[in-house]
Amino acid sequence: MSRLTRRQALGAVTGAAAGIALVGVATASADTAPAKGNGKAAAPGGTAGPASFDEVFQGRRIQGRPTEAHAHAGHGTGYRVLVDGRELHVMQHGKSGWSSAINHYERFASPHEAARTAVTSLKGASVVPFDPTA
Incomplete structure (x- = not known):
């Protein structure tokens, strides 16, 4: 023993x-850590934010643009990303970058980079709507 x-x-x-x-x-x-890159443009309301994008990446259409304030109180201006017309939930983490519902534990310099990585991670699967109340 x-x-x-x-x-x-x-x-x-x-x-x-x-x-x-x-x-x-x-x-x-x-x-x-500060996010790398500077894809900034004027967002609604006059504040600087990430630039809009619209492209086909790995056969999927990804679009992103700044939006007016959304349901999350205190977050000010939001950002909307669509993958093939379906919303991909993205969030900004202060100065440390952006993440998506697909790659939640990774930080990206911009929502565009987060969307591209999500498309790669999805491997052809569709984006399922994000419901924070569920």
Whole structure:
């Protein structure tokens, strides 16, 4: 019968603590890193925001444009992205960038980049409408 030694227990606890600390540092870095690129244009209301786009990417039509304030209170101007005419929910995370409902844990420099990555991730599947109340 094998028993756990103090050295083994200390090693396991130290390894777990180091792993947790590393995840915390990586998360903090991702949330505070400025987004790269500057696809900014005047959004409705006169504030600078990402530029509109309309293109075919990997056989899918992706469109994006700034919109007026939406249901999320306090977010000011929004941004709408469509993939083949179906809305892809995108959100801005302060200065750390943008994410989509498809690639929620990744940050992108612009909603255009988030839309392109979502199309790649979908691999031909359709976008399903996002309902935050469900």
